[in-house]
Amino acid sequence: MGQPNEKTRAFLARTKGYRKYFGKKLLWFVITFVVAVILNFFLPRMMPADPVAAITGKMASGMTDASAVQEIYKRYEEEFGTNKPMWQQFLLFCKNALHGDFGTSFSQYPRRVSDIISSAIGWTIALQLPAILVGWLLGNLLGALAAYIRKGFDKVLLPVSLFMSNIPAFGMAVILLVVFAVNLKWFPVSGGYNFDMIPNLSWSFIKSVIVHYQLPFWSIVLISIGGQAVGMRSMSIYELNADYVKYARFLGIKDRKIVGYVFRNAMLPQVTGLALSIGTMIGGALVAEIIFSYPGLGSTMYAGVTAADYPLISATTLIITVMVLIATFLLDIIYGFIDPRVKAAQFD
């Protein structure tokens, strides 16, 4: 190969720059991940209550034989390793977690916690990822439209979206459930599929899944639309008043083209906003899952809390944290591609 020409050199410089940006983001991801694991392990153990004692109390309620209670206590002490020093416990926890081993569930004994979680995680991702994305997109489109059209449209849409964005996710879930499932009977009341079915790839099962999917999906979408629309509207208004828009108008550039520019520029903060709020959104959506008894992580966590199933709760929170971290990381990567400022910074 001969001398690289101008274009390839620029390309090489750009990929190097991107690599630096992504490397930095990846480093952040790893650091946050480590902190999250540490918190997940130490926070419950820093609390005054002794979880093993609490669990033993629950398991041994009604037992009169003191030595049997002692035996149960010992058994759980070993299971959690609480009789070893803290740092050894932590290493054990990390080692097991790396192997995907989160212990045995109390409430669904003898199922492994990892089994329960792997059967729930697919439902949660399939529900929340599309719902949050669709809500975000629709909200941004509506917000931009509201900013562009303003009169009338703005007057009706803004207060409605403002109010909608303030209905809690579980509230929206309950309202949809009561109206469309209990009263109109258009959709089933709960679950991820008909309770008399066994998950398989048959047509009737898929149909049942789709029917059960609608209400949880739309309740999450409706919630996120409001907030996004309000944010996008003010962003777009801000951009529409910017000097470059006035200049472009002055130059006689077509409205349609200007709106395209404005939309792109106003989108950028919205992507960051999504990255910052995705944790909160997932939290709300998990609670909405409980209302519909959707077989995802939210319901799993609820089952864990009601049954005082400590290993299940600990593993669920860890998985949710990891999911949020990955989502944030991916958004950062996407942001790197679409923000011209990041692109420009790579040539420094």
Place this chain on the structure above:
Amino acid sequence: MKNTLRQVFHSSKFVVGFCIFAAILLTMIIYPLYNPGSPLEMIGVGTFAKPGTYVSLYDATKAPVETLRLSDADDKRIAASLSQDDRIAMVEWFTIMEIDVSDLDISDTDALLALWREHYDPSVKPKGMTMAKRNYYKRLNNALLELQGADTLIIADTDEETGALVEKSKITKTDYVNVSTVANVKVLPLGTDNFGRDVLKELVSATGTSILIGIIAGTVATLIGLTLGLLAGYVGGFVDDFIMFITNIFTVIPGFVLLILISYSLGQEQRGATVVAVVIGFTSWTWTARSVRSQVISLRNRDHVNLSKLSGHSLVRIVLTDILPYIASYVVMAFILQVSSGILAEAQLSLLGLGPKTTEVPTLGLMMNWAMLYSAHTNGSWWAYFPVILTIALISFSLNLMNTGLDQVFNPTLRD
């Protein structure tokens, strides 16, 4: 100050939000005066009594009687006692008797009864009709005749010596009592919940507790965020790097996960409303810290700050007199948002079963949790959950409106 306030109250959004919030606060203060007592008192023995006015039947029989002759009383009585099933059964009878019912409105009691009187004959034995069904029609007919007849009810008491029933008074169909003369009348505007508690009373008290939780959580979060933001922004250097490192980590780790972990580990007994509020505050300060820091950085090199520095003022004094007043409006706005998200956080936590302990005070989240646990949403008891959702939405709506209004006053670029 006075001028700022006047400006703030010129913003229509702020005023609307403020009015809604003030109305909620006023209800919270005034309603308990009108309806005192513990909000957790279980007055109903059954669950989910419907909203309405409850008149003591016992006292009503002793109240002074007026005679009113109302022409539509009989019809109303029959309409109220004819259930939907009975009406459908009547139409079924007409169809069996081959009568055209195509233009009959099933809710029109008069037309239904007229047709019934005309066509019902207890001696007819339609083909294929079971004995039980025929008897059902006979009973229905008798009940209808009884309702139309001039019947009297007798109130009787057991004689203590003989054990025989002694007539005390008679009630005829034209007897009426004035509600105001009945000793015990209870108005339950929102019925009772699954425990038999007065929902409105509970809701008012829960709103108070939830707002308090929001305020405590907001104060804790704002104090932490403000301190960290000021330090990071003003001191800069290593302190800034360190604080931002922590803040960035806690921005990404979802606050509600920490909230769940802490609340669960605390255990039910430890979780009072205040504790929950403080924990919520401790998991939601990152937003404030970030934005305070960026505001302070833009202020740090202003002339008046530099002048203070040259005059040898202490760090505390510079922060308090030269920086804080400039970001005060911003901090107030952040506080308002924190209050609203704190209320929401409590509700979500309670729905997971990790809310404040249930024996002391009701909160909006706990009420929601109870309603869901006793499936108020599937058995049609809307009064147990809908007012709660509406209250949460209204509080958060009013706080957000106030925030937007303030934002427009203090950020001229956002003004429409």
